[in-house]
Structure formats: C-alpha cells, structure tokens
Amino acid sequence: MRNNIKIERARHNLTQADLAEKIGVSRQSINAIEKGKYVPSTVLALKMARLFKMSVEDLFTLEIDD
Amino acid sequence: MRNNIKIERARHNLTQADLAEKIGVSRQSINAIEKGKYVPSTVLALKMARLFKMSVEDLFTLEIDD
DNA sequence: ACAAAAAGTAAATAAAACTTTACATAATGT
DNA sequence: ACATTATGTAAAGTTTTATTTACTTTTTGT
Numbered sequence: 201m202r203n204n205i206k207i208e209r210a211r212h213n214l215t216q217a218d219l220a221e222k223i224g225v226s227r228q229s230i231n232a233i234e235k236g237k238y239v240p241s242t243v244l245a246l247k248m249a250r251l252f253k254m255s256v257e258d259l260f261t262l263e264i265d266d
Numbered sequence: 267m268r269n270n271i272k273i274e275r276a277r278h279n280l281t282q283a284d285l286a287e288k289i290g291v292s293r294q295s296i297n298a299i300e301k302g303k304y305v306p307s308t309v310l311a312l313k314m315a316r317l318f319k320m321s322v323e324d325l326f327t328l329e330i331d332d
Numbered sequence: 333a334c335a336a337a338a339a340g341t342a343a344a345t346a347a348a349a350c351t352t353t354a355c356a357t358a359a360t361g362t
Numbered sequence: 363a364c365a366t367t368a369t370g371t372a373a374a375g376t377t378t379t380a381t382t383t384a385c386t387t388t389t390t391g392t
Contacts, residue, residue, distance in 0.1 A: 201309055215338060229380055231340065237377055243267055245308040246328050256322035259357085262312050281368060297370065304349055307379085319350055 203260045205234045210250040221246040269326045271300045274318040290315040 209219055216234070220227040223244060233240045240248075242256075249256045275285055282300070286293040291311060299306045307315075308322075315322045 201312075216340095218340075220276050223289070223363075226381055227339090227381085228341085232380085235340080239307045239309050241305045242308055242311040242322070242326050242378095243328065243332050245311065246323065246326065247269075249323070250328070256308070257312065257315070259287050259313065262309065262316070265315070266309050272341055282370095283368075290366085292336095294352085294370090300352085301370080307349075 201239055201260055201262055201266050202236065203234065205230070205248065205259065208248075208254070208259065209234075219248075219251075222251060224238065267305055267326055267328055267332050268302065269298070269300065271325065273312065274314075274320070274325065275300075285314070285317075288317060308330065 205219075207217070214222070216230045217227045220230045224247075226243065229240075232238055233244070245256045245260055249259045252259060271285075280288070281288070282296045283293045286296045288314075295306075298304055299310070306324065311322045311326055315325045318325060
C-alpha cells in the first residue's frame with residue numbers, strides 16, 4: 201500500500217510531529233506509516249483523510265501485492 | 267468506530283465466510299470487525315470498500331470517542 | 333558556517349489485530 | 363422437527379501496529 205501523507209503534509213505545512221499530535225499518535229508512527237513501514241489502522245486513516253479534507257482512497261491506495 | 271459491513275453483506279448476499287474469503291481474512295476476523303470488537307487495518311478497509319463499491323468513509327465512520 | 337528544527341532510524345516494549353481450533357447458539361430450508 | 367448453514371464467542375498463540383527513549387543525519391533559516 202502506498203500513501204500521499206508526505207505530500208499532504210507539505211501542502212498543509214505540517215511537520216511529522218504536528219501531524220502526529222493532531223491525530224494522536226507518536227511522531228515515529230507517522231514516520232513509519234509515511235515510509236510504508238507499516239499499515240495504519242482504519243481509525244488513523246480516517247482521521248488523516250479528514251484532516252486533509254480528502255478521501256481515504258485518495259490518501260492511501262492499494263497495490264497489486266496487497 | 268462504527269461500520270455498515272453487515273448491511274452491505276446483506277445487500278451483496280454474502281455470508282461472513284464469503285466476505286472473509288474474498289478479502290483474505292478469517293471468518294472470525296470478519297465477525298469481530300463487524301461487531302466492533304476491533305478496528306481493521308487500512309488495507310482491509312480499502313478492500314472491503316472496493317468490494318462493495320463504496321468509499322471507506324461510507325463503510326466505516328469515526329465516532330466521538332475515536 | 334552555524335544553530336536549530338525536522339526527519340530518519342533502531343531497539344525494547346506494549347497493545348492491538350488476526351489466526352486457528354473448537355464449540356455453542358441462532359437462523360433457514362425442506 | 364430435523365438437518366444444514368450461518369453467526370457468535372472464547373482461549374491460546376502469532377504477527378503487526380504503535381509507543382518510548384535515544385541517537386544520527388538531513389534540512390532550513392540566519
């Protein structure tokens with residue numbers, strides 16, 4: 201699964217720490233999710249999408265191997 | 267977080283076992299997710315939404331305590 | 333160039349997701 | 363009523379997500 205978190209963070213001028221705080225996770229979790237180290241829970245995905253005013257589908261996209 | 271999995275399953279005439287097989291998880295996982303026992307990963311949410319031809323946001327909705 | 337802020341990473345741990353097996357209960361069809 | 367299918371649930375175990383602390387590297391501003 202890939203994601204556009206880094207791009208949306210840039211659009212909204214947020215650091216990883218900012219985003220982490222806004223959705224209630226640690227900065228390292230944001231970093232790991234952003235880098236594709238692991239798949240976030242649906243709650244996190246929904247919160248991020250809501251924050252960025254976009255759909256979960258536009259923020260996260262399935263890949264062939266998912 | 268609440269979800270409309272049970273309803274969508276009914277609309278599509280799928281048993282929990284059917285759905286489980288289609289998205290590649292155990293039947294018990296579907297049962298647990300459906301009953302709100304735990305929050306699925308974003309990959310599962312995306313797969314279910316895609317199967318039901320709807321958005322993740324329409325299938326899963328955040329609640330006040332999330 | 334320098335300092336400060338941001339991002340990357342890693343190890344140890346905790347918490348939650350998911351599996352498997354197994355059995356109980358409820359619903360459905362004949 | 364009976365058999366079959368579907369759902370609910372539970373315990374034990376594995377895997378993955380997420381946290382904390384701490385340190386390194388990269389980026390940004392002055």
